[in-house]
Structures are given as structure tokens and as C-alpha cells.
Amino acid sequence: MDVVSPELNSLLPDEIMDTESIEEVPQPNTTTVQSETSDDTSVPMETDTPMAAEKLSICSGAASSEQTRSLTTTSTDSILGSSSEGQILISSSPPSLLTLKSALATSTASTKTTDSVTSTTSVSTSGLQKLTAPFTISPANHQIILNKVASSQATEAAKTAGTLPQVIKQDGQKLLVTTIGKTGQPIVLQLPHMGNRPGGSQTSGDVKSQAPQFKVVTIGGKELKPMVSTPGNQLTTLQAQQLKTVQIAKKSPASSAAPIKLFITKTVNSKGLTPQTTVPAGFAGRVVTQTTPVMPPRTITLSDTHSASIQSIPGKKIAISPLKTPSKVTVVSVASPTSSSSLKSVTLPVNVAINQQILAVQQSTSVSPVKVATSQATVQNIKPVQSVSVGGVAASQFKTLIPLATQTNVQQIQVPGSRFHYVRLVTATTASSTGQPSGPSTSSIQTAKPMGVSTGAVRMSVPIVPAQTMKQVAPKPAAQVVTTTQTQQRLIMPATPLPQIQPNFTNLPPGTVLAPAPGGGNVGYAVVPAQYVTQLQQSPYVTLASTGFPASNAVQTQARLPLNGMSTAESTSRPRKPCNCTKSQCLKLYCDCFANGEFCNNCNCNNCFNNLEHETERLKAIKTCLERNPEAFKPKIGKGKEGESERRHSKGCNCKRSGCLKNYCECYEAKIMCSSICKCIGCKNFEESPERKTLMHLADAAEVRVQQQTAAKTKLSSQISDLLTRTTPVISSGSGRLPYTFVTKEVLEATCECLLEQAKKAEQTHQPQAEAERLILEEFGHCLMRIISSAGKAKADCASINC
DNA sequence: GAGTTTGAAACT
DNA sequence: CAGTTTCAAACTC
Structure with missing residues (x-):
């Protein structure tokens, strides 16, 4: 296997390296990949931190650098690899490591995209190596972005490169992957593109400014010319x-299909802070990283299943914002609308297994149900149109699944001042124009049926929804929150049309859910940053707006970040402490509620502004905190x-x-040890510490005692309860x-009978009514006395036998 | 429950 | 970035 220089590998996110289960799936079928430049203007994603950008792009053009590799759409296995060090590798070899295939390869469970036809894309390195990557091409404008950095940067870079839309032809299309530079040098992999697409770029010029050290090489035919070259790129x-x-843009030659882009962007933090990766959907494929022998293989799997009948849908983009929390996984599935869509079957599974983050996006039409395989080898049939696949996720990881129920255009929405990325979903009917209200009106929100994917560790995140936002996009009755039978999945909230939300986006707190999208049956569910994890269902604090709620009463969702250092189960099971x-x-x-992304609820606080009544102040405070420390709401x-140690304090x-x-x-x-980054004095919190x-x-011991006591109390209560249920109620009598x-x-x-007899007697004797009543009551008294007497005697007898 | 201690967050 | 102040939780009595 061909391996890019270790230095490059070092640049890859750790998450990527943690990915496991690299699977070779040779795809015999070679299908045409069509992508078309779309008019959509991608919304730039926020950058977690300004950084130098290193870019891998598969683009048309000849690779000039020494490490140039070519991706060719042939029936071979392609490998995109990245080393644990953050290095991104695109290596190909006959025994390819990386496979782009329609199904999620992570799970052995059969993941079938019944409707999708797998196209094979091969990646050849300098013509010496070939990698076949079968993948499905999503409708036009679908984009897959793995990005930790602001998309704006990538967009800018793309502009500078002048290679926005990339087109992958079915046959013979060649993709050159050029790894430029050695250690630390930017690598750009870009699929051949038909032409420049102004405004369609996902990248922003920030890349150039912030990361002058990247080089983009376009491969046009046999000619390789550097797209972007900066002084530091060598x-x-x-x-x-x-x-x-890593950008992979696909564009259909002449079809209306919009380009599909795959961006894998990683920010490498020198401090070793947890990098984040975002995988926008729209392209299935598998990127296998880590070919370096030294480094444990980590795999990013991008499976792109594409049926032959697939036609790209213009303006369709999926951008998944980088996860706020590295330990969280966001899965977004976008389902094509069942409505008269030009798409017959589109399956765009993207399965990315990254160390602690897995983003899987799979898009399919309603016509073609897609099976989703999870890392736990769980394969489920998700409702048609919806499929989410998650693979290779650690149990303790947080994951967010947000299915998008309709064919939608997805746009990234950037919230100024925050690093959260938002996804906008636009129904297909309005897909033609990006950025415009897709739905007829916000008033009509259709029933959304988000599907949860069964992954043991997956849980849905329910972002905090500011009342302000909800006023505009208050979920209509039709909105449904669906949870799967699986344990930790939670909420899904419908996406709302951008225009309605957008005005408030600047104020949206991290984790804000974009509300239900209006418009016919095409309701999209947008995810929002995994920053805030929901307390839905489990939490007594959660209040979901229901049908008929006035806008002012709209959803108040208790969102909660995973408690620091606590597993999901722990954090969810443990009641939140009031502040x-x-x-x-x-x-x-200072406020734990606020710090955890929660509204105060049942707290003892005074002058609390952490509620919907003060959402403005709250949002401002959130913004302030994020400005002060972008990591503020990340788990420590x-x-x-x-x-x-597996877990450690991020700051010490x-x-x-x-x-x-x-x-x-x-x-x-x-409950973790202090680490080298701690600045503590006289620390006794280390492994060998006798005090510890x-x-x-x-x-x-105390815990055991507590458990025992609890068990004893429980048992006693149970016994008492049982006794009470078995013991008939009693009436008081004397002692x-x-x-x-x-x-x-x-x-x-x-x-x-006694009373009636007494009444008859009175009647026969022609007693006045008053006298009759007296006789009856008297008899009743006698009856009661006899009953009581009998009961007392029975009780005494019972006591004598100790019953 | 009041007061003290502690260290993170906020501020300068 | 370091020093100081503020703050609320943890702890003690």
C-alpha cells in the first residue's frame, strides 16, 4: 500500500485514526457519477479556530508534486487514508484499503442500498496505484463536508483554486490526488471538475490567509497545474x-445534476486539543486512512452508494457542522422526498468513523429504503427515505442522529460569534433557489417522522431552542419526535426554512435546532451542533412544545451537555443538581446549569436569567462565553x-x-487522575497515591453501604407495599x-333483608313514617353491631394463630 | 443551616 | 499572560 509521508499522517485528526473496521469491498459495478455545478451558494461554516489549512483535494488536473496521486473512476479500490497524526492519505493499491462503496462498510451486517447502484471509483497513485472507490453520486449540489474548519475557508480556497464544481464521469474519469509538500504540507485532493462555479465554493479565502501553506493541484486531462500555491506550501x-x-467534488458533465462535494477538513491543534470532524452527506464513499504501518489504522469510511438511475438534484447540499464535542457523533440523514422527485433512487450514505466522532449521512429517496448498519453491526431498515448509518463508535460516545426526512437542500448556516454550524434543509420543491424560503409558509409544518438509528451509544441531541427562535418556527403539531427502541437515541426536530430562522441565527445559542420546515410532506430535520445534548424524554426538565402551543410558549427544551467526565448513561440517569x-x-x-447548556429548572437560584424569559440575555451570555473561550461549552x-488515561481533563x-x-x-x-497538563500543587490524585x-x-465502601441501604429500603418498601396490597383494608374498631x-x-x-323486614313490619303495623324510619335505623344499628362483633372475634382468632 | 474553604471563571 | 476578584460549589461545624 502506498502511504503518504508520515508527517502528513500526523496531520490527520486523531478521531480519524481511531476509526476502525476498514473493510475492503470491491465493487464490481462501475456506475456513472454525475455531478453538476449548482447555483447553490454554500454557507460557510465557522472555523473552530483560525488555522493553517492543509487541503487534500481530488481535482482535475495533473499532479505536479512528488506525492501526487491520481484518482481514477475505474473498477478498483481506492483508499483515502490518513494517519493518526492528522495526515491524510489517499493511497491506492490493488489490495486497496479504502473502499468507497454504497453500503456502510463498517459493519459486517449487510447494509443494502437496494436502489442504489454502486459506482466504482479508482484512485491510482501516480498511475502506479489504483484504488477503486465505488460510490454513489447524490443529487446535484449535494455536498459532503468533513470539516472542522469554517466552510468559508474552504470555500475561499476553492475560489482561489478556481475549481469549484468537480465532475466525476462515469467511465475513465480520472481523479488525481496530489499530495503536495512533505510534512505538514497541505494536500488537496480534488475531483476533476467541469468548470468553475462562482459562489458555489465551499471554501473561503480564509484558507489562504490563514493557511497559506496549502497547495491545490488541479488535474485537467493529462495536464497538472497547481491551483493554489502559496509560498509556504512546499x-x-x-x-x-x-x-x-479533503475535498471531493463531483459534477455531472452535462446533466442537471449538481456537484457533490466531499470535504474532509481537519484542524490540527498543536495543543492536541480534540479536533473535530464534520461529514456532510451527499456522497458515499469510504476513506480509509492510516496506511502507515507504525500507526494503528484508523478509518474514515465514506460510503457512497449511487444508483444508476440517480439524478442529481440541483442545489442540494448537506453540510454537517463540526461537532462541538469530540466525543459526540452526529448522524444526519437526509431523505429524499417522496414527492415527485426527479430522483428515483438516491442513496448517499456517508459513513465516517472517526475516533470519537462519527458522522454518517445517508440520503435516499423514499422509493429506496436504505438499510443502515451501525458499528454494532446493527442493521435496520429505516423508513424509506431515511437512513442513517453509524459505524465504529465507542459506546461511551455521544452521537447525534438527526434524520432529514425529506429531500432537501441543505445549507450550512453560520452563526456569527459561535463555532456552531447549522444545517439548513430546504424542501425539494423549493430547492431551485438556494437561500430562499423553500416552504410555502411556516405555518404549515408537516408531520415529520424522523427515524432513529439503532446504535447503542447513539443519542439524539436536542439543542436548546430559544423561545425567540421558536416563535418564528414553532413546531407545529405535526412535528414528531421519534425515538427508536434503541437506548440512547433521542430527539429529532424538524428543520425550518432558513429565511425564518436566519434572522435569529446570530443569536442562536449553540445547539439550537432549526425548526420544522414548512411545505408539504417534505419536512427536513436539521441537526444542530452536538454541543447541547438533549434531556428529552428522560429528563423531567424537558418541555417540548406541542401542538397548539402559542408561539410564546414554544418549545422549551432542556438541553444538556454530557456532564464532564460522565458517560452518557451516567449523565442522563443522574438527576441534575439544582444550582x-x-x-x-x-x-x-459559574452556573453549572448554564455551563452544561441547560436551562435552570427547579433550581434555587436568584435572579435567574437562564430561562426562556430572558433568552436575549442568555443568548448574549452564550455568545460572550464563546467569544471568551470557544471551548467553553465543551466537556472538560x-x-x-x-x-x-482514557479520560483526562482538557485543561487540567x-x-x-x-x-x-x-x-x-x-x-x-x-473521577479521573490528574495528568501532566494539570498545574496542581501537592497533587495526590495519581495512580499510586496511597491517599487516593x-x-x-x-x-x-461508602457506596456499597449506600447501595445496601438503598436495596434494603427498596426491599422493605416492596414488602410493605406487598403486604398492604395483600392485606385487606381494615376498619377501626376500638383498640x-x-x-x-x-x-x-x-x-x-x-x-x-333485615332492614326490609323491619320496614315491612312497620308498614304492616301501620306505623307512621317517622317511626318506620326509626325502626329501620335501629335495626341497621343492630346489624352493624353484629358485624363489628363478628369482625372483632375473627381478628382475635387470627391473632391467636398469628396470621 | 451558617460559615468557611476552595478553585474555576471572570476580570484587570 | 499573570495577578486579582468574583462566584458558587464543596466542605466543616
Whole structure:
């Protein structure tokens, strides 16, 4: 296997490297990949951090650099590889590592895209190596973006490169992958494109400015010419933080199909901060990274299943914003509308398995149900039009699944001041014009039937929805929240037309859900950043707006980030602690509720602004926090470096007096050891620490005691309850309580007979009514006395036998 | 429950 | 970036 230089590998995100289950799936079928330049203007995605960008692009043109590789649409296996070091490799070899195939390869479970026809794309390295990557081409304008960086940068870069729309032809189309530069040098992989597409670029000029060190090479026919060349692109070392982008643009030659782009962008943080990867859908394919022998193989799988009948839909884009939390996985599936769509069957599964992030986007028409395979080898038939695939995810990882129920145009929406990316979904009917309201009116929100994908660790994220936003896009009754039988999936919220939302986007807090899209049966569900994880269903705090709710009462969703250092199950099962803030108005990170992305609920705080009533202030506060620290809402406990503890504090603690053995210490509180990045003094929170061990033993013992006590209480309660249920109710009588079961039906009948007899007697004797009543009541009293007497006697007998 | 301690967050 | 202040949770009594 051909491997790009280790230095390049080092640039790849760690998440990518963690990906497992590289699967070779030779795809015999070679199908035509068509993509067409779309008029859609992609919404630039925010960049987590300004960085130098390194870009891999598969573009038309001849590769000039030494590490140039060609991607050819042939029946061979193609490999896109990246090393753990953040290096992105596109290597091909007969025994290809990377396979672009229609099904999600991660799972052995059969993932069938019944309607889709797999096209094979081969990647050849310098003509010496060929990699076949079968993939399906999505409708026009579909874009797949794996991006941690602002899309704007990528867009700009694309503009500079002048290679926006890329077209992959069915046969013989050649893709050259040029790895330019050595260590740290930007690599651009770009599919051959038909022509420039102004405004359609996903990349922004920021790339150039921020990351002068990337080089884009377009391969046009046999001629290779550098698309972008910056001074630093040759062998210079990348900046501390570098952006890597893999862009694959597909464009149908003459068809109306819009180009499909695949961007894999990574920002490499010199500090080793958790990089994030976003995979926009629209293109299935599998990128297998890590061919480096030294590094454990990590795989990014992009499976692109494309039926031969597939026709690209112009203006259709899917951009998945980078995940806020590395440990979260966002899965977005966009389903084509069942309506009269030109598309007969489109399956655009994108399965990306990245260390802690997996983004899977699969798009298909309603006509062709798609099976989704999860990493757990779980294959489900999702409703037609919806399919989500997730692969290779660790159990503890957070994942967000947001199916998009309709054929939609997806646009990235950037919220100024935040790093969150939003996805806009536009129904197919209005797909023609991007950026315009797709739906007839917001008032009509159709029933959305989001599907959850069964992945053990998958959970739906429910972003916080500001009331303000919801006022405009308040979910209509039809909106449905569907959860699968699987454990951790949660919510799905319908996407709303951009125009309605957009005005508020600047104020949207991270995790805001784009609301239900209007328009006929085409309701899209937009995901929103995984930043906020929902408390839906499980949480008593969650309030979902329901049908008929006035806009002002619109959804108040309790969103919650995974508690730091806690697993999903833990965070969800453990009740949230109410805060006691008094001065911060619960709008600063002092407030745990706010810090966790939650609204205050049942708290003890004073002058709380962390609620819908003060959404403006709240949004402003969120923005302020993010400006101050973009990582502010990220979990503090993340994955440590290789060889270190699995979990560690992202910043480390600064304890001075607690010895890091009290809950003052965030590390100790998270039940993790202090790490090298901690600045604590007198730390005793390390593996061999006797104090810590003692403390742990005590804690364990205490926990055991608590559990035992709880169990005992539970058992006792159960017994009492059982006893009460079995024991008939009693009536009080003197010293004790007598079971009223003595008042049986027979007793009642007898009593009534006695009373009737008394009445008859009075009637026969022609007693006045008053006298008759008195006699009856008197008899009733006698009856009661006899009953009580009998009950008392029975009780005594029962007690004597200890019953 | 009040007061103290602690360290993160916020501020300068 | 370092020092200081503010803040709320953790802790003690």
C-alpha cells in the first residue's frame, strides 16, 4: 500500500485514526457519477479556530508534486487514508484499503442500498496505484463536508483554486490526488471538475490567509497545474494549527445534476486539543486512512452508494457542522422526498468513523429504503427515505442522529460569534433557489417522522431552542419526535426554512435546532451542533412544545451537555443538581446549569436569567462565553493522549490546597487522575497515591453501604407495599382495626333483608313514617353491631394463630 | 443551616 | 499572560 509521508499522517485528526473496521469491498459495478455545478451558494461554516489549512483535494488536473496521486473512476479500490497524526492519505493499491462503496462498510451486517447502484471509483497513485472507490453520486449540489474548519475557508480556497464544481464521469474519469509538500504540507485532493462555479465554493479565502501553506493541484486531462500555491506550501512546516481538507467534488458533465462535494477538513491543534470532524452527506464513499504501518489504522469510511438511475438534484447540499464535542457523533440523514422527485433512487450514505466522532449521512429517496448498519453491526431498515448509518463508535460516545426526512437542500448556516454550524434543509420543491424560503409558509409544518438509528451509544441531541427562535418556527403539531427502541437515541426536530430562522441565527445559542420546515410532506430535520445534548424524554426538565402551543410558549427544551467526565448513561440517569447562583444570574459559567447548556429548572437560584424569559440575555451570555473561550461549552473531560488515561481533563486542574483529593478538584470530581497538563500543587490524585487509594476504598465502601441501604429500603418498601396490597383494608374498631372484608356481599344482603323486614313490619303495623324510619335505623344499628362483633372475634382468632 | 474553604471563571 | 476578584460549589461545624 502506498502511504503518504508520515508527517502528513500526523496531520490527520486523531478521531480519524481511531476509526476502525476498514473493510475492503470491491465493487464490481462501475456506475456513472454525475455531478453538476449548482447555483447553490454554500454557507460557510465557522472555523473552530483560525488555522493553517492543509487541503487534500481530488481535482482535475495533473499532479505536479512528488506525492501526487491520481484518482481514477475505474473498477478498483481506492483508499483515502490518513494517519493518526492528522495526515491524510489517499493511497491506492490493488489490495486497496479504502473502499468507497454504497453500503456502510463498517459493519459486517449487510447494509443494502437496494436502489442504489454502486459506482466504482479508482484512485491510482501516480498511475502506479489504483484504488477503486465505488460510490454513489447524490443529487446535484449535494455536498459532503468533513470539516472542522469554517466552510468559508474552504470555500475561499476553492475560489482561489478556481475549481469549484468537480465532475466525476462515469467511465475513465480520472481523479488525481496530489499530495503536495512533505510534512505538514497541505494536500488537496480534488475531483476533476467541469468548470468553475462562482459562489458555489465551499471554501473561503480564509484558507489562504490563514493557511497559506496549502497547495491545490488541479488535474485537467493529462495536464497538472497547481491551483493554489502559496509560498509556504512546499516543505515548510505547517503552523501550529493546520487545517486539512479533503475535498471531493463531483459534477455531472452535462446533466442537471449538481456537484457533490466531499470535504474532509481537519484542524490540527498543536495543543492536541480534540479536533473535530464534520461529514456532510451527499456522497458515499469510504476513506480509509492510516496506511502507515507504525500507526494503528484508523478509518474514515465514506460510503457512497449511487444508483444508476440517480439524478442529481440541483442545489442540494448537506453540510454537517463540526461537532462541538469530540466525543459526540452526529448522524444526519437526509431523505429524499417522496414527492415527485426527479430522483428515483438516491442513496448517499456517508459513513465516517472517526475516533470519537462519527458522522454518517445517508440520503435516499423514499422509493429506496436504505438499510443502515451501525458499528454494532446493527442493521435496520429505516423508513424509506431515511437512513442513517453509524459505524465504529465507542459506546461511551455521544452521537447525534438527526434524520432529514425529506429531500432537501441543505445549507450550512453560520452563526456569527459561535463555532456552531447549522444545517439548513430546504424542501425539494423549493430547492431551485438556494437561500430562499423553500416552504410555502411556516405555518404549515408537516408531520415529520424522523427515524432513529439503532446504535447503542447513539443519542439524539436536542439543542436548546430559544423561545425567540421558536416563535418564528414553532413546531407545529405535526412535528414528531421519534425515538427508536434503541437506548440512547433521542430527539429529532424538524428543520425550518432558513429565511425564518436566519434572522435569529446570530443569536442562536449553540445547539439550537432549526425548526420544522414548512411545505408539504417534505419536512427536513436539521441537526444542530452536538454541543447541547438533549434531556428529552428522560429528563423531567424537558418541555417540548406541542401542538397548539402559542408561539410564546414554544418549545422549551432542556438541553444538556454530557456532564464532564460522565458517560452518557451516567449523565442522563443522574438527576441534575439544582444550582444556587445568586449573583451571576445563571448566565456565567459559574452556573453549572448554564455551563452544561441547560436551562435552570427547579433550581434555587436568584435572579435567574437562564430561562426562556430572558433568552436575549442568555443568548448574549452564550455568545460572550464563546467569544471568551470557544471551548467553553465543551466537556472538560476528554480523551487523553495516547498512552495516557482514557479520560483526562482538557485543561487540567489548578488545585493548590486540596491535594486534588476533594471535589474542589475537577479531575477528582470527574473521577479521573490528574495528568501532566494539570498545574496542581501537592497533587495526590495519581495512580499510586496511597491517599487516593485510601480515599477510593472509603468511597467504594461508602457506596456499597449506600447501595445496601438503598436495596434494603427498596426491599422493605416492596414488602410493605406487598403486604398492604395483600392485606385487606381494615376498619377501626376500638383498640384495633377490623378488616372490612367482613362486610361481604352476604352480610350486606342479610343486612338489607333485615332492614326490609323491619320496614315491612312497620308498614304492616301501620306505623307512621317517622317511626318506620326509626325502626329501620335501629335495626341497621343492630346489624352493624353484629358485624363489628363478628369482625372483632375473627381478628382475635387470627391473632391467636398469628396470621 | 451558617460559615468557611476552595478553585474555576471572570476580570484587570 | 499573570495577578486579582468574583462566584458558587464543596466542605466543616
